[in-house]
Amino acid sequence: MTPLTPLTPLTAPMPTARLALREVPWTSALLLAALGAGTVRARRRLRALPVLPAPPIAPAASAGLPRAAGWRLLTAQGVEPDAATFLTACAYADREGLRVLDLLPADLAAERALGLLRLVDPAGYRQDRLGEGRGAGYAVLVAEEVLARAGVDPDTPRRDPAELLALVRRLKEFAADATGLAVAPALSSGRPGRCGPGTTGPGRVAALQAQGLPPGGLAAAQLAGLAVLAGAVLRQGRWGAAAAGLYWLQPYLALGGRGGPLHPADLAAATALRPVRSLGAGLRTAAAAAAAARTARGAADYARAASYRAELAGGTDRFFEPRRPDCPWCGSRRLTVRVRVPDLLQGKPGRFTLEQCGDCGHVFQNPRLTLEGLEFYYRDFYDGRGGEGAGTVFGRLGASYRARAQMLRPYGAPASWLDVGTGHGHFCNAARAVWPGTRFDGLDMGEGVLEAERRGWVATGFQGQFPEFAAKLAGRYEVVSMYHYLEHTRDPLAELDTAAEVLAPGGHLAIELPDPESRMARLLGPAWLPWFQPQHQHLIPAANLREALADRGFSVLAEEHGAAHQGNDFFGAVALTATRLAPDPDRPWGPPATPRSRVLAGAVRVAALPCLAGAAVLDAVRTAAARRTDGGNAYRMLARKEGA
Numbered sequence: 317m318t319p320l321t322p323l324t325p326l327t328a329p330m331p332t333a334r335l336a337l338r339e340v341p342w343t344s345a346l347l348l349a350a351l352g353a354g355t356v357r358a359r360r361r362l363r364a365l366p367v368l369p370a371p372p373i374a375p376a377a378s379a380g381l382p383r384a385a386g387w388r389l390l391t392a393q394g395v396e397p398d399a400a401t402f403l404t405a406c407a408y409a410d411r412e413g414l415r416v417l418d419l420l421p422a423d424l425a426a427e428r429a430l431g432l433l434r435l436v437d438p439a440g441y442r443q444d445r446l447g448e449g450r451g452a453g454y455a456v457l458v459a460e461e462v463l464a465r466a467g468v469d470p471d472t473p474r475r476d477p478a479e480l481l482a483l484v485r486r487l488k489e490f491a492a493d494a495t496g497l498a499v500a501p502a503l504s505s506g507r508p509g510r511c512g513p514g515t516t517g518p519g520r521v522a523a524l525q526a527q528g529l530p531p532g533g534l535a536a537a538q539l540a541g542l543a544v545l546a547g548a549v550l551r552q553g554r555w556g557a558a559a560a561g562l563y564w565l566q567p568y569l570a571l572g573g574r575g576g577p578l579h580p581a582d583l584a585a586a587t588a589l590r591p592v593r594s595l596g597a598g599l600r601t602a603a604a605a606a607a608a609a610r611t612a613r614g615a616a617d618y619a620r621a622a623s624y625r626a627e628l629a630g631g632t633d634r635f636f637e638p639r640r641p642d643c644p645w646c647g648s649r650r651l652t653v654r655v656r657v658p659d660l661l662q663g664k665p666g667r668f669t670l671e672q673c674g675d676c677g678h679v680f681q682n683p684r685l686t687l688e689g690l691e692f693y694y695r696d697f698y699d700g701r702g703g704e705g706a707g708t709v710f711g712r713l714g715a716s717y718r719a720r721a722q723m724l725r726p727y728g729a730p731a732s733w734l735d736v737g738t739g740h741g742h743f744c745n746a747a748r749a750v751w752p753g754t755r756f757d758g759l760d761m762g763e764g765v766l767e768a769e770r771r772g773w774v775a776t777g778f779q780g781q782f783p784e785f786a787a788k789l790a791g792r793y794e795v796v797s798m799y800h801y802l803e804h805t806r807d808p809l810a811e812l813d814t815a816a817e818v819l820a821p822g823g824h825l826a827i828e829l830p831d832p833e834s835r836m837a838r839l840l841g842p843a844w845l846p847w848f849q850p851q852h853q854h855l856i857p858a859a860n861l862r863e864a865l866a867d868r869g870f871s872v873l874a875e876e877h878g879a880a881h882q883g884n885d886f887f888g889a890v891a892l893t894a895t896r897l898a899p900d901p902d903r904p905w906g907p908p909a910t911p912r913s914r915v916l917a918g919a920v921r922v923a924a925l926p927c928l929a930g931a932a933v934l935d936a937v938r939t940a941a942a943r944r945t946d947g948g949n950a951y952r953m954l955a956r957k958e959g960a
Contacts, residue, residue, distance in 0.1 A: 341548070341551075341552035341553075341555040341556065343544065343547070343548050343552060343556075344548045344552045344555035344556045344558065344559045345555065347544070347545060347548060347559035347563075348555070348558060348559050348562060351559065351562045351563055351566060352562065354434075354566070355562070355566050355569050355570050357433075358430060358433045358434070358566075358570035358571075359569070359570050361433045361436070361437055361438055361439070362429075362433060362570065362571065362576055362577065362578065363576070363577075364437070364438040364439040365420070365438050365497070365498070365499055365577045365578070366438065366496070366497075366498045366499070366577075367498060367499045367501065367577045368401070368404050368405060368408050368419075368498050368499065368500050368501065369404060369408070370404075370501070384402070384403060384406040386459055386460050386461070387406045387409070387457060387458070387459060387460065388457075388458055388460055388463060388470040389402050389405070389455060389456070389457050389458075390455065390456050390457075390458060390470065390474075390475065390480065390483065391454065391455045391474050391475075391480075392453055392454050392455070392474060392475055392476060392477045392479075392480045393474045393475065393476055393477075394474075394506055395454050395455055395474070395503075395506065396506070397419070397455055397500070397503055398502060400502065401419070401500050401502045401503055402457075404500075405417055405419060405457045405498070405500065406457065408498065409457055409459075409496075412496065413494060414442075414491075414494050414495065414496045415458070415459040415461075415462045415490075415491035415494040415495065416449070416456065416457070416458050416459070416462060416484070416487045416488060416490075416491045416494065416495040416496070417456065417457040417458075417495075417496050417497065417498060418449075418450070418451030418452065418455075418456045418457075418484055418495075418496070418497040418498075419452075419454060419455040419456065419457065419497075419498060419499075419500040419503055420432075420451075420452045420454070420497060420498065420499045420500065420503075420578070421452065421454055421499075421500065421503045421504055421505040421506075422499055422500070422501045422502075422503065422504075422577070422578060422579055423504055423505050423578075423579055423580060423581040424452055424505055424578055424580060425505060425580055425581070425582050425586070426567040426571055426580040426582055426583050426586035426587070427567070427586055427593070427597075428452065429571055429578050429580055430566070430567060430570060430571070432450065432451075432452060433570070435448075435450050435527070436450045436497070438497065441495075441496065441497065442493060442494070442495060442496050443493065443749070444714065445492040445493050445714070445745050445746055445748065445749060446492070446710075446711045446712070446713075446714045446717075446742060446745060446746055447488070447711070448485055448488065448527070448528060448708075448711065449484040449485040449486065449487055449488030449489070449495055450484065450485070450497070450527065451480070451481060451484040451497060452497075453477035453478070453480045453481045453523065454477070454480070454503065454505065455480075455500070455503060456480065456483070456484050456487070458470070458487060459491075462487060462490050462491050463487075465490050465770055465771070465772070466486060466487055466489075466490045466770075468483065468486075468487070476522075477519075477523060478519070478522035478523045478525070478526040479526065481523055481526040481527055482526035482527075485526070485527060485528065489771050489773075490770075490771050490772065492745055492748075492771070492772070492773070493748075493749075499577040499578060505581070517597075517600030517601050517602075517603055517604030517605075518604045518607075518608070520597065520600070520601050520604070521601060521604045521605050521608050524601075525608075528704060528708060531601055531604070531605040531608070532602065532605035532606065532609065534601070535598050535599075535601040535602035535605055536602065538594065538597070538598040538601075539595075539598040539599070539602065542591070542594060542595055542598065545559060545560055545563060546560075548560070560591075563590070563591075564587070564590055564591060565587060566590070567580075567583060567586045567587045567590060568583060568584075568587040571583060572587075617701075617902065617904045620696075620700075620701065620904040621904035621905075623904075624904050624905040627692070628665060628905065632665055632666045632689075634686070634688065634689075635666065635685055635686055635688060635689030635692055635693070636683045636684070636685060636686065636689060637683050637684055637685070637686055638683060639682055639683040640682055640683070640684075643673035643675070643676060643678055643680070644678070644680055644807075644854070645673065645676050645678035645680075645809075645854075645856075645860060646673060646675055646676040646678065648673050648674065648675035648676065650673065650674030650675055651671045651672070651673060651674065651682070652671065652672055652674060653669060653670075653671055653672075654670045654671060654672040654679055654832075655669075655670045655841060655842050655844075655847055656668070656669045656670075656842070657842040657847065657849050658896070659693065659849065659850055660842075660843075660849070660892040660895050660896055661697065661848065661849070661850075661851070661892075661895075662693075662696070662697060662702070662903065662905075663895060663899030663900060663903050663905075663906060664692070664693060664903075664905050665905070666693070666850065668681060668849040668850045669681070669682055669683070670682070670847060670849070670855070672832075676857070676860055677832070677833070677857045677859075677860065678854070678855075678856060678857065678860055679832045679854070679855040679856075680853060680854045680855070681849070681850070681852070681853050681854075684806070684853055685850060685853075689850075693850045693851065694851065696904075697851075698739065698762065698764070699762065699763075699764070701904070707740065710739065710740070710742040711742060713742065713746075714746050716882070717742065717743045717746035717747060718746055718747070718749060718750055719879060720743065720747070720797070720799060720826065720828060720952065721743075721746070721747035721750040721751060722750055723826060723874060723876070723952060723954055724751075724795065724824060724826070724954070725750075727824060727873070727954075727956075729751060729753060729754065730751065730754050730794040730795045730824070731753075731754060731755065731794055732754070732755050732757070732792065732793045732794050732795070733747070733751070733754050733755065733756050733757070733793065733794065733795040733796075733797065734757045734758070734759060734789070734792075734793045734795070734796045734797070734818065735756065735757070735758045735759070735774070735797045735799070736759050736760075736782050736796060736797065736798050736801055736811075736815070737759070737760055737798060737799070737800070737801030737804065738758030738759060738760050738765055738768065738774065738777075739760055739762065739764050739765070739768075740764035740765070740767060740768050740773070741756075741758050741764070741765065741767075741768025741769075741771070741773035741774045741777070742773070743797070743799060744756035744757075744758055744768070744773050744774045745768075745771075745773040755775050756773075756774050756775060757774055757775055757776045757777070757778065757793075758773075758774035758776075758777050758778070759777075759778040759779075759780070759782055759785065760777075760778075760779065761779070761780065761781065762779070763779065765777035765778065765779050766779060782811055782814050782815075783810055783811070783813075783814045785814075785818070786813075786814045786817045786818065787817075789818045790817050790818060791817075791818070791819070791820050791821075792818060792820070793818055793819055793820065793823060794819075794820055794822075794823045794824065795819075795823060795824045795825075795826065796815045796818055796819055796823070796824075796825050796826070797825075797826040797827075798811070798815065798825070798826070798827045798828075799826070799827070799828040800828055800829065800830070800950075802827065802829055802854065802856065803829055803830060803848075803852045803853065803854055803855055803856070804851055804852060804853060805853060805854070806853055808854050808856060808864075809864060812864055812865070812868055813868065816868045816869065816870070816957060819957045820957075821957060821958075821959045822956065822957065822958075822959075823956070823957050824873075824954060824955065824956055824957070825865070825870060825954070825955045825956075825957065826952070826953075826954050827861065827952065827953045827954075827955075828880055828950060828951070828952045828953075829855070829856055829861070829950060829951060830846035830848075830852070830855055830949060830950050831846075831855075831857075831858065831877065831948070831949055831950055831951050832855035832856070832857060833857055833858070834846075834947075834948065834949040834950075835947070836885045836938075836949055837949070840885065840886075840889045843888075843889035843892050843893055844885065844888075844889065844949075845884055845885065845888030845889065845891075845892060846882075846949055846950070858875065858877075858951050858953070861953060862875075862953070865953070865955045869957060869958050869959055870955035870956065870957055870958070871955060871956050871958055872953060872954070872955045873954045873955060873956055874952075874953070874954040875951060875952070875953050875954075876946070876951060876952040876953075877942075877946045877947055877948050877950075877951045878942045878943045878944065878945060878946035878947060878948050879943065879946075879948075879952065880948055880950040880951050880952040881938075881939055881942035881943065881948025881949055881950060882948070882949060882950055883935045883936065883938065883939035883942075884935060885934075885935060885938055885949055886930075886931035886932075886934040886935045886938065887928060887931040887932055887935050889931065890924055890927045890928050890931045891924075891928070893924075894920050894921065894924040897920050898913075898916045898917040898919075898920035898921075899917070900917065901913040901914050901916075901917050
């Protein structure tokens with residue numbers, strides 16, 4: 317037999333294949349893939365947009381709208397809906413069980429339509445109880461009882477589009493599973509002072525901010541994308557030209573053709589002039605966003621900064637109790653330092669130490685914060701300056717919330733459920749999709765729990781410390797949940813005592829906690845996000861929690877580690893490191909911002925972008941491994957209270 321040589325047909329194609337791979341212009345290929353996927357997604361979502369049926373009477377101009385019992389139509393300046401459209405929308409909302417309905421003009425501007433379709437999947441919009449309210453900013457039909465609960469005056473003169481966008485976002489919180497959108501064929505976009513792409517920079521900034529989107533970041537991303545696209549055209553020949561062509565034609569490919577629900581009046585111009593218009597819109601938005609940020613800093617943060625300066629004039633020592641010499645869990649004096657870090661969450665002054673017990677493994681803050689210190693370090697994180705960002709993060713955890721609720725499925729449907737540490741009630745809102753017949757109440761220290769009651773996310777909101785309600789709520793609930801709550805408390809054992817008292821015999825206690833025994837805690841050290849200093853007071857090993865539950869008459873029914881994993885180890889490590897290197901120069905508790913501090917912060921953020929992208933990939937791999945091996949950075953435990 318003739319031996320194979322490097323010149324035989326079997327081996328000859330290999331160098332050719334490698335050469336072909338080297339010749340593939342990967343930047344252009346990725347651009348084509350991303351633009352193609354975005355176009356297909358927009359087309360699919362466009363087809364899912366519902367359309368109001370044809371009105372029973374011909375549209376006609378009207379000096380005013382007729383009254384329909386229980387409904388009000390709020391419009392942007394310059395929008396003149398006709399009576400037939402209003403009555404048809406009321407009938408449609410009644411039939412579909414909607415309480416809020418955003419009306420889209422059939423001739424909605426092309427880029428504005430594309431922007432809306434990026435944010436909203438009409439097929440799942442209504443069912444997404446935690447999804448943010450989105451609309452076009454022209455007209456929204458609202459039930460009067462929703463307006464009353466939201467504290468909105470329906471008789472306010474017509475709003476500008478940005479105000480209407482912000483209003484829809486708020487109203488969906490009060491109609492979490494009863495908010496929709498639909499195309500109104502007889503409604504025209506006209507010229508209501510539109511705030512989408514192609515209009516003034518300040519108008520677009522206002523519209524983006526009203527939707528909770530960062531105008532400066534989006535403008536930078538838009539300009540960076542155009543720069544990458546231009547570079548691909550110049551350097552990668554036909555492939556680059558193909559990517560640019562797809563970007564150019566995207567409005568027509570996504571929105572064009574007959575039979576669609578939208579027929580943008582400017583589709584031809586939006587397609588032909590897209591690169592020029594996008595560049596102009598990006599530049600105008602970036603400039604307007606910078607100006608708006610300067611104005612906001614001057615108006616909103618001045619008083620806050622003065623208050624923080626006065627509070628910090630005496631230093632931070634008073635925010636800490638004396639260091640304790642023993643473990644709060646088992647009393648052992650064999651303590652070692654596990655980690656010592658500054659405030660990497662907000663960049664407030666202070667340094668925090670977590671110590672670990674050599675006997676039971678309990679990890680706790682030592683010295684711990686005083687009540688005054690807790691108030692200081694929590695301030696402007698979940699409310700105030702950081703409130704909107706925290707709400708956005710919690711609003712994206714729907715899958716995790718539903719998984720927590722589904723842990724109860726093998727044990728029957730609960731009639732009553734108290735969520736302790738509920739915040740604004742995001743878990744209770746999401747869990748209703750799993751247990752629609754359950755009464756969900758919430759308890760929290762903050763005022764957000766009262767807002768949750770107004771929204772209808774909880775039936776009753778209790779504000780205060782859980783142990784304070786032990787006698788009042790004794791034996792009332794079939795389920796008590798403590799999701800990422802115990803680690804924030806000063807005395808977890810007292811909290812478990814209260815849970816045992818509040819639960820009825822046979823009731824269930826559901827707990828989720830970060831796992832201090834996670835491998836990632838050792839690998840990432842101070843940059844491990846679940847240390848979460850200075851907020852986390854205690855990190856409890858699973859064995860310790862099982863023992864504490866048994867001591868209080870509970871039987872552990874289920875324990876999950878991989879399923880409870882939160883996929884943020886690497887991403888969080890990069891973000892915390894970036895904060896450590898260059899804190900937000902505009903933080904009101906820091907020194908006054910300087911040009912140097914702004915440049916440094918900007919440079920670190922830019923340098924962190926590829927690291928964050930890589931970290932997201934690593935987190936996806938890590939999450940898949942955690943699910944398969946049942947070993948993550950957190951754990952859930954479900955226990956039943958025994959006894960008659």
